Structures are given as structure tokens and as C-alpha cells.
Amino acid sequence: MSINHHPSDALLLDYASGALGETWGLGIATHLALCPECRRTVALMEDIGGGLLDALPPAPVSEGSFDALLARLDDVAPEPAAGTPATAPASAGAPVLPLPLRDYVGSDIDGIRWRQLGMGARQFILPMAQKGVTARLLWIPAGKPVLEHAHGGQELTLVLRGSFSDETGHYARGDLQEADESLSHQPHAAPGEDCICLAITDAPLRFKSLAARMVQPLLRI
Ligand SMILES: [Zn+2]
Structure with a gap:
């Protein structure tokens, strides 16, 4: 990886x-x-x-x-020790959800109580004690886009499975994107594998589509 x-x-x-x-x-x-x-x-x-x-x-x-x-x-900053790979080896068989997340949602992706977001996308909002900041798992079907949106605040997106691309680059497992009010984007999940991300936001997203804005309060996104 x-x-x-x-x-x-x-x-x-x-x-x-x-x-x-x-x-x-x-x-x-x-x-x-x-x-x-x-x-x-x-x-x-x-x-x-x-x-x-x-x-x-x-x-x-x-x-x-x-x-x-x-x-x-x-x-x-030290050099990696001799014989130590600079990055972790390919994680064949590694759990999709790393340990810090498993403390909140368990280890079974399919056992999570996903909620439909429309167009095959799903989300699960994590139970966090901290107010004002929302953490959610997002499931974007392979090859599909997320609705174009801007940000009302900060957003961190960490890829856990599959990958996505937007105007700023390509993001695969382990990659973390920092976004703020200056970024308006439309991420696309790559073909071949559904993309699962951890997304953390401190303000609602700003969707371009009126229909998306109308259902937004129901979806809490
Ligand atoms: Zn890093």
C-alpha cells in the first residue's frame, strides 16, 4: 500500500x-x-x-x-531502519476497518446499520460524544459520483476501501483529504470496487442540486 x-x-x-x-x-x-x-x-x-x-x-x-x-x-526525521520498508506491505487480508474505528462500529462492514443516501450510496453516522463535529462512514458504489458539493467548514476524508478521484487528485486506502470552504468538488468512486470512506465534518455540505438540498436535513449530511 x-x-x-x-x-x-x-x-x-x-x-x-x-x-x-x-x-x-x-x-x-x-x-x-x-x-x-x-x-x-x-x-x-x-x-x-x-x-x-x-x-x-x-x-x-x-x-x-x-x-x-x-x-x-x-x-x-530519521531514515527508515535498514530492511524496514518505507511503507506497509500490501494489506491483503487486512480488515477494512482499522482498530480505532472498530472501537466505534465493530469489525463487520456488512453488519453496520447503513442508511441509504440515494443512487446506491449509503452512510453510517458514528456515535461520538463530541458535539458539533460529525464522523460518518460513506459507501459509494464503484464507478459512481458523489453529488457535487462545497463545504461549510472543514472536512477530512480518509479512504478505507476502493478509491476516489476529484479535481485535486486520486485517493486510495490510507489517503486522507483535507478540505475547507475553498474546495468545491465532485468525487467519483473508481470502477471495480465500491469505495468506503471515513468522512469528518463540522458543518453541513453545500450541494449544488436543489433536490439534494431539500432532502439534506433528513439525511443529516
Ligand atoms: Zn500519513
């Missing part, structure tokens, strides 16, 4: 420092379960964060300290 789209350093740093909260954090934790590269980055951030806390007297955070920390991370 080769992952091409990773969370931004800012998101990983928020995750490492515990600032993300449960729902966004689930998206990053699930990506980490699939991505050795980001696991190493987060481990470094945690080490450096712990080291800084130990070594430094309390001081106000100065402007530019975030960039300085990222520069330091670039300096110390």
Missing part, C-alpha cells in the same frame, strides 16, 4: 498535543493505523514536545515557534 496524501503537519501536531478532540482525532488515529510515515512523525513530535516541556522554563509562545518546531522536525 502506497499512501500519497497525508494530514498536514499542523493537524499532526494538534493530534500529538491532544488538541484535536475525539472526532477529528479519530480521523488522524485511523490514518496513523495505516501510515507508518505519519506514525514516525507523530512519535517525534511527542518526543520533542515532551523534551521541550522538560527542558524549558514556562514562557509565552512566540510567533514563529511553530515554524521553528517544524524546521527542527525536518532536521531530525
Whole structure:
């Protein structure tokens, strides 16, 4: 498995420092379960964060300290150990749902209480305690598009099975897309395999189609 789209350093740093909260954090934790590269980055951030806390007297955070920390991370990022593959081997037989997700929905994809979204698409909204942020599993049939939409806030989309493409690129298992108000897109699931994603949003999507906007409150999307 080769992952091409990773969370931004800012998101990983928020995750490492515990600032993300449960729902966004689930998206990053699930990506980490699939991505050795980001696991190493987060481990470094945690080490450096712990080291800084130990070594430094309390001081106000100065402007530019975030960039300085990222520069330091670039300096110390280790090479993979000899014999260690840069990415995880192809995950034949691996469960579709990585462990952080299984804690919320179990491991049986077909046992999930999917709700129809129309045109063969389905969703399942995860039971999360955090208010204001929604995590859902989306099931998009192979070869089919999602209705064109923009975003009222932030959206993280992590591919778990199959793949999709939009104006920004191609996303397969483990790839994570960060979207905000500036992105309007129409993702298409690739032919051959249904696409299952974890999508996390903090505001309703903005559909172009009037029909979609009318049923939107019923679907909670
Ligand atoms: Zn990654």
C-alpha cells in the first residue's frame, strides 16, 4: 500500500498535543493505523514536545515557534531502519476497518446499520460524544459520483476501501483529504470496487442540486 496524501503537519501536531478532540482525532488515529510515515512523525513530535516541556522554563509562545518546531522536525526525521520498508506491505487480508474505528462500529462492514443516501450510496453516522463535529462512514458504489458539493467548514476524508478521484487528485486506502470552504468538488468512486470512506465534518455540505438540498436535513449530511 502506497499512501500519497497525508494530514498536514499542523493537524499532526494538534493530534500529538491532544488538541484535536475525539472526532477529528479519530480521523488522524485511523490514518496513523495505516501510515507508518505519519506514525514516525507523530512519535517525534511527542518526543520533542515532551523534551521541550522538560527542558524549558514556562514562557509565552512566540510567533514563529511553530515554524521553528517544524524546521527542527525536518532536521531530525530519521531514515527508515535498514530492511524496514518505507511503507506497509500490501494489506491483503487486512480488515477494512482499522482498530480505532472498530472501537466505534465493530469489525463487520456488512453488519453496520447503513442508511441509504440515494443512487446506491449509503452512510453510517458514528456515535461520538463530541458535539458539533460529525464522523460518518460513506459507501459509494464503484464507478459512481458523489453529488457535487462545497463545504461549510472543514472536512477530512480518509479512504478505507476502493478509491476516489476529484479535481485535486486520486485517493486510495490510507489517503486522507483535507478540505475547507475553498474546495468545491465532485468525487467519483473508481470502477471495480465500491469505495468506503471515513468522512469528518463540522458543518453541513453545500450541494449544488436543489433536490439534494431539500432532502439534506433528513439525511443529516
Ligand atoms: Zn500519513
